[in-house]
Amino acid sequence: MGLIEYEPGTAFPGVIGRTAEESTPAWPRPVRAVPGAPNVLMIVLDDTGFGQFGCYGSPIATPNLDALAQGGLLYTNMHTTALCSPSRSCIVTGRNHHSNGMASITELATGYPGYNGNIPFENGMLSEMLREHGYNTYMIGKWHLMPSEQESAAGPYDRWPLGRGFDRFYGFLGGDTSQWYPDLVHDNHQVSPPYGPQDGYHLTEDLADRAIAFIADAKQVAPNKPFYLHFCPGAMHAPHHVAREWADRYAGRFDAGWEAYREQVFARQKQLGVVPADARLSRHDPDVPEWETLSPDARRVAARMMEVFAGFLSHTDHQIGRLLEFLRTTGELDNTLIMAVSDNGASAEGGLTGTTNETQFFNNAPESLEESLAKLDELGGPTTFNHYPWGWTWAGNTPYRRWKRETYRGGVSAPFLVHWPAGIAARGEVRRQYAHLIDMVPTVLDVLGVAPPATIRGVTQAPLHGVSFAHTFADAEAPTRRRTQYFEMFGHRAIDHDGWRAVCPWPGPSFAEAGIPFGTDITSAVLGDLDAHQWELYRIDEDPTETRDLAAEHRDTLIAMVAQWYVEAGRYGVLPIDGSALTRLMVERPQITEDRKRYTFWPGTSSLPGAVAPRVYNRQHSITADVEIPESGAEGVLLCHGASTAGYTFYLQDGRLHYAHNYVGRIVHRVASTDPVPAGRRRLRFEFEPTGEPDIAKGRGAPGRAQLYIDDVLVGQTDMDVTTPVLFNPGLLTCGANHGSAVIPDYQAPFRFTGTLHSVTVDLSGEVITDSEAEMRAVMARQ
Structure with missing residues (x-):
């Protein structure tokens, strides 16, 4: 008798006798996908406008995305929510963003069901649905679908990717991160990038590598088992980071300005059938200055910022191409249902003039044109955190008006491509049917012949809000099934x-x-x-x-x-x-722990995201390290928070104790001990005492006196006339090392402490002075 299998939960069909000789075995049937079921690949780009893919009329080279359009379908009427996390919640659940608790970003959650920032478990994700049907499920890249205070090692983990149906995860949990020094998480734990930018590291390349590896890991064991890959690179969100050779490909290409870009793209869109031949180009936006009114230097800076963005997009397209080529060489491409989309329109968060360091924008300390010019050759590199001016945002959403965060079509319209050679006969055709991101999950389920589950892990599921548009795959004239969308x-x-x-x-x-x-x-x-x-x-x-x-x-x-x-x-x-x-x-929200004035950290532990790190801005505070110094001496970071764009670091170097404060990448205040730190167990302390009031509106944090102590003896002192007023971003708080980019150029990261570090304690006292408006701008810019 052959192998007997039975459905788990049903009666055992074998025979159980007194001995194995008298018995017949049977096995619970493993979960297997239907033979021939297609793989599913979702490619979700960030902040990419309707007029920025090449196949939508842009002069930016995106040959691999264009190939998806040429080998499949290009949709002209796909809609988003106008903001990142809300849109992404729609893509993975098939429900509207308010029903997901995602009225906005989770950092701005309020105490109403549509606004609380927690996607309810009754709104199951596609990963949870497909895993029950025999799929491997992988999440790569940007998550940002849970409250930021849950991103630390304290959890809870039930809304991390592995808690929502993904077998494996590699990426970042928040809204943005550096492409050169990303804040990485692998499954449920933090990791460091495998190498640094000096050796050629770039996050998008790393994400493509991991996506390929995840698929290969399973396919070499179970080649017929399909996968669902949710591929979400941080591109094209700021910072616009890319190697110079990619940006230089566009040298001079945008010197004619944003009005010329719009006219060129609009004409091309009509030729391609992306917009109707009789469509009108939307008005010149009142917030965007005419290109010719800018000074020559301002035009030079703005044009270079767009060159960097274009290079970043072409580089991202190249990494997508590597993933697609892997699928092609392994014979998987033809039977992979691919959907590529942006989460909202292009972003205006670079402001009127753009910036080489968004941290300055967060802290009300925007750079001057002269400072931008001085950084021009570094744009896109590891020393910048750059974003283009909103003139390019407006142009990127051609032919529509306005941009991300607003519900005009520039904010809610997105490029959308579908490619599935084994299941779609059409090649290179345009589809004009109305669709919304909530329709993607129902379409996938329709294609697979899978009904939405009634329960997931015992939780009764809410109905899907989307409707399938799979009927449009074969019929360009098929009627739109979505009649209404708010x-x-x-x-x-x-x-x-x-x-x-x-x-x-x-x-x-x-x-x-x-x-x-x-x-x-x-x-x-x-x-x-x-x-x-x-x-x-x-x-x-x-x-x-x-x-x-x-x-x-x-x-x-x-x-x-x-x-x-x-x-x-x-x-x-x-x-x-x-x-x-x-x-x-400013709304008070439930926290996993009570507010504290004292924090203790240990080396080798996970770094802390800013949402749960001690807030030292504009207030009296101290940092105390309990260390043992060997006779041979020691060096390295005791505690640091931030990155080369802004932050502080407390460290030993050349035998002496040091503290440095990086004010928005513009000024570094330093203080060092007059004498070396003696060998033995020592208590090393930094104290900051404000000596004046901050002027946060002008980007100046509280001035203060910085003091260093060894075993309670004062060994160093300096006055700092300005400190960072609002936020260190990017960069985590780390004990015993400086992960990511070095906060100051005086040492090379990670500069791990070489003595014995028992603990570091941060003590907060005194009144804290903050600017909630500036904090809000920083939160919004991370979307």
Whole structure:
């Protein structure tokens, strides 16, 4: 008799006798995928506009993404939520972002079901669904789908990738990270990059390597077992990091400016059929200066920033190509369902002029044009944390208006490609059917013939909100099945319904036209006025770029659309409408531990993300290290927080005790002990005492006196006229080493401590002075 298998949970079909001779064995059936089931590959780029892929008319070379379009389908009507984490929650769950608790980013969570930042377990992820059907599931790259205070080694881990159905994870948990010195996690623990940028390291290349390795690991054992790979490189989010040779490929290509880029891309989009031949280009954005009004130096800086972005995108495309080539050589490409998309429109978080170091922007200390010029040759390299000006954001979303965080089409429209040679006969065709990110999971399940599960790990599942668009694969004229979709982000609202689009911009159609700043809350009185007078109406199937407001001519239609928005809002947990940002940032949230004034760290432990690190800004504090110094001496970092862009470091070098504070990459304040640290067990201490008030609005943290002590004896002192006022980002807090880029150029990272370090204690005392508005800007820029 052959092998007998039975479904786990059903009756044992074998025979159990007194002895094995009298018995017949049977085995619980392993979970196996249906023979021939396709692999699934989701490629999710960050902050990439509708007009930035080559196949969408851009002059930026993206040959591998273009090849997906040429060998498959290019969609022109895919919609996002306008922001990173909310969109990503839609992609993996098939539910609307408010129903996922992801009204915004988790750092701005509030105490309402649609806003609390925790994706409910009844909204299962595609990884959890497919693993139950015999798939290997891999998460590579950016996660950012859980509260930031849960990103530390204290957990909880149930919302980390491995807690949500992924077999393996390699990437980063937060909203952004350096491409040269990333904050990496492998499965459930922190790791360091395998080598440094001086040896050619780049995060996107590393992620492609890991994706290939994960697939190969399983395929060499079980070649017929399909995989689901969620591939989410940090690109194209800032920092725009890439080796110079990639950026130099675009030297001079953007010297004509952003208006010229838009005209060129728009013309190309019409040729490609990406937009209708009679479409109008949306207006010149009031917040964007005309290129010719910039000084020659300002144009030079802006053009180079775009060259670096373009090189970064081409480099990212190349790494995607390496992954695709691996699938091709292993015979897997044809039977892999690939969907490539961006999480929202291009990002305006580089500000009006762009920046070579976003940490300066976070801390209200923007660089001057002269400082930008001085860093021009370093743009994209390890010493920068750069982002282009919002003129290029506007251009990147051609032909649409506005950008990320807003629900005009520039914020919510995304490039979207589908490639599956074994299952789609069409090659190089355009599809214009309306779709939203919530439709991706239902489409995958439809293709696989898999019903949404009723339960996952004992949790009853909520219905999917998306609808499959698999019927469009074979029919360019197939009707759109999604008739209605709402949008809301920071009170900026919109709704699409049967070819109409209504938009209620908040706080206004642009910054210049708003009169009040972004993040201003919406009161009941204001909401009444908005609903009565501020909604705009477009016939989107005739005017896809929102150029003709028909609100006055079609008042009845508009009223019905607004009413429908409220129906959708009630259905999916959108209420209460909240236009605030700063207020949300300051909301008290549940923490895994009580607030503390004293923190103790040990060497060799995991580094801490900023959300759970001691907040030393603008306040009296001390750092005390309990060490043993051998007779031969010791050197290395005791404690540090930050990176070359900003931070502090407490360390031994040349036998002496040192402390250095890097003020936003602009100034380094240093103090050293007058005498060497003696051998033996020692108590090494740094103290900071503010000597004045900070001027946070002008980017200046509290001045203060820095003092060094050895066994309570003062051995060094200096006055610092300015400190970092708001935030060290990027960079973790690390005990016993300096992971990532060195906080100061005086030593080479990781500069591990060579003596015996028992512990380091940070003690906070005195009043803390902070700027919540600046902290909010920093949080938003990490999306």
